[in-house]
Amino acid sequence: MKPQPFSLVRLLVLALLPLLAACGTSYQVSIHALNDGSSPRGSYYLLPLDERIDESDLLFRAVRDEVATAFAAQNMPLAPRREDAAYVARIAYGMGDPQTIIYTWTSFHYRTFYRHGRARRVLVEEPHISTRILYNAHLLIQAARQENKTEREQVWRTEMTVVGGTDDFPHLLHVGMPVLQQMLGSRSEGLQHFTVTEDREGSLEIADH
Incomplete structure (x- = not known):
């Protein structure tokens, strides 16, 4: 099942593109997080933001299982039933439009x-051009208090965009998890940028900008 284009928010994907390294194992992750000042600690129940998507949907379940690691890292346990949770967190996810980057350079x-009959050496200028396609995966999580299965005021929201050279949505989402584990439910004071490098064994290393 192919993720649908994410239309809720547009993060600054184009601003990230020059930061990408040529290596296909480097990814750019951007996070924008808002919090109303209260502690995000407590139990959560995860639901799709799009109410047309049932929580039994396979793609939603895969996303939910992936982001569960970030909730665990922030000491926000997931409740098995909605009525047992202090908060409801709704999730939107998908792929944005790919960006084609054109590189031009000149060699001599x-x-x-x-x-x-006489040889003459001449310095020749030769132009070159190449292209690279970059893909971006988006994730939005917004949490609200609930009482008697009724959602109340929103307490935090965290948006993440992951940009890389693959159109594999699950993998792009997985690459962003170490950053989300640090930032989920917090306040970022603006858009924060990180570089995540993946080695051959699949280990992920984060560097902030």
Whole structure:
């Protein structure tokens, strides 16, 4: 099942593109987090933000299982039933439009020309062009208090965008998890940028900007 384009928010994907390294194992992750000042600690029940999506949907369940690691890292346990939770967190997710990056550069080299039997070396300028397609996965989680299965005021929301050279949505989401584990439910004071590097064994290393 292919994730549908994410239309709720548009993070600054184009601003991230020059930061991407040529290596296909480097990814850019951006986080924007808001919090009303209260503690996000407590039990949560996760639901799709789009109410047309049932919580039994396979893609939603895969996303829910992935982001569960971030909730656990922030000491926000997931309740098995909605009525047992202090908060409801709703999740939106999907792929944005791919971005095509065009690289141009010029190389110089000598060529030998012959004229009237005499060799002459001339410095020649040769233009080059190449392209690279970058894909971006989006995730939005927003949490509200609940009473008697009724959602009340929103207490926090966290948005994340992951940009990389693969259109594999589950993998892009997985790459962003170490950042989300640090930032979920917090206040970021603006858009924060991170570089996540994945080695051959699949280990992820984070560097902030």
